[in-house]
Amino acid sequence: MNISKQFSVSVFGLTQRDIGMLGRGLRLSNGRTRSYVMEDIEVEEADIVIADAASLDALPRLKPSQGLVVVSDRNAGSAGQRFSVKRPLLAPRVLEVFDRVVSEQLEFTPELMVGAVAESDINFLHSEKDVLKKRVSGKVQSITINPEETTAEQGQEISGKKVLVVDDSLIVREQMKLILGGLGASVTTCSSGEEALREVDRNDYDVIFLDVIMPGLSGFETCKELKNKKINDAKVVMLTSKGSPVSRVRGRLSGANTYITKPASADKLARFI
Template sequence: MPDNKHITVGLIGIANIEKKRLQVAFDYSSQRPQSYIINELDTLPDIIIVNADNYESIASWEIYRTGLAQHNVDNPPSLMLSKKRDLFVDGSSIIRRPLIISRVISILDKICEEVLIRNSDIAITDNVNVDIIENIILSANYADSPEDGAARPTQTKPVVLVVDDSLPVRVQMENALKKFVSRVDLAESGEDALELASTNDYALVFLDIILPGIDGYEICKTIKAGRCKNTPVILLTGNSSPADRIKGNLSGCDTYLIKPLNHVMFQEIVSQYLNTHATAS
């Protein structure tokens, strides 16, 4: 690993908006003894992050790796970025979309601990012939995202955020919401939820009250005070007592759902608030 503790990260097929999210994560890491910086592929990076949801990106990554191997250059560890739960790429770590800063840094730290530190020769790039790397890149013609000004597909359905520390509840909610929305973002902690709410526009937020760290009431207050102040927040609770309702009203929530969820009530709530969102849009 480099003596200055700067770990270089190459990107293949990562969209511009996600590049910006990664840059925020790496800027945050600059305050730590071990930091991360984005590196162009014309210099061999220590780690590669690949858009695993894009076929061209995967193909470019394979060509890049093959080119390095043909020139007896060790392949850097790879991190696959994907929204697919069942994705498996042999020998590569997976990080699930949407990007969460703390999650990105945690996985990169793990890769460094398990691979780069134990095999420090992997990350030493000074002796790699630059011409070799440039030729590999030209062969791969690696897929990248369109520029910010380029045309993008029009999103016709809304995006919803579900915040719950229970994996079964998150999976249940995601499956139930899929037919109504274009995307369901999932967060298992208040910190993750606030980070997502600060950079995304949500039509609806489902928020568990009891969470590790910041509770649902405080998260709701923060969301309602920020850029998502007009976004309906539905609190999820196992016991909606009068005291809970008072605290919920003070936090600014729009309504409650009792767990386990009643299917009919859930659909009514979703239809009501998403119809309101569509009308407002």
């Protein structure tokens, strides 16, 4: 599954200084799940058009599939514009607005693929929680389950489960909280196997998502310890970027109920909630 995408950007009515600053800012997006490149194309062909507020009357009509970012002076307003940015066109503010455009209007949301975004994208994840929760809700409504795979548990309403997420990555923990919370689960997170073992001594959980590669106790070792604690009927789901048959066997031997690989979509996670 492709979890990165490059978006073409066309400028309209900007000064040479604006264009120079914009170009330098967009180059910083290289290597991100969302990257942007300024191209010499007609505005009707671009994914995103960035235009001066004073030039909007002359701007050709854009398609609904295109995003528009309006540039205005620091003290000028941008009433009625969904996406806007003030001069000077500093890289952080431009990239933040472009990221919102592709998430909210172009509906490209790698944040809903666990393990698909970099730790540096944690600020975007926090700033766009409402938008991403809405996208989670939409994905839940579109989930279809193969009748041959349907179980009594899968047929239940998607809500009310107590979930523990164990992963040393902050961005993964935040993604899981966002997605699973949007599915109606009550989510607790831990950053290590040792912390998880202490947590299950205090509380019971319905599902435990467990990363394999962590400092200290590995996911396999943590799973064995969890099962030794006789954690009632909690289902343990191993979650890792390694999908080899050997890893799957090790996961089963450690007591895991099942095993899914990153990047994991909201649809895939929903089957366990």
